[in-house]
Amino acid sequence: MTGGLLELASCLDEGLRVRLTVHLGQRTVRGEAAMLFPVWATQGYLQPFRFIDLREEECLTLQAEIGELLRQAQPFTGGHRGLLGLRSRHVLEST
Numbered sequence: 001m002t003g004g005l006l007e008l009a010s011c012l013d014e015g016l017r018v019r020l021t022v023h024l025g026q027r028t029v030r031g032e033a034a035m036l037f038p039v040w041a042t043q044g045y046l047q048p049f050r051f052i053d054l055r056e057e058e059c060l061t062l063q064a065e066i067g068e069l070l071r072q073a074q075p076f077t078g079g080h081r082g083l084l085g086l087r088s089r090h091v092l093e094s095t
Contacts, residue, residue: 003050011038
């Protein structure tokens with residue numbers, strides 16, 4: 001609820017403030033986020049972020065959508081714990 005992880009072709013500067021739009025299911029969440037230290041991946045970067053300005057209605061929307069995705073998630077068989085892999089489209093604007 002406080003942030004997430006972006007998959008990017010090239011990393012952004014740590015501390016950069018961006019306006020982030022995340023599309024989850026039928027809902028959209030918009031808020032301001034700060035980029036955290038990126039991690040190099042085999043193809044591009046994984047860059048964590050934390051929300052620094054998320055209106056209450058946006059937070060409730062995010063919470064509801066994540067809750068719905070978790071309810072729909074099916075655990076893997078064979079003794080493995082279920083994992084929830086979310087792929088969402090995101091739009092970044094630096095501020």
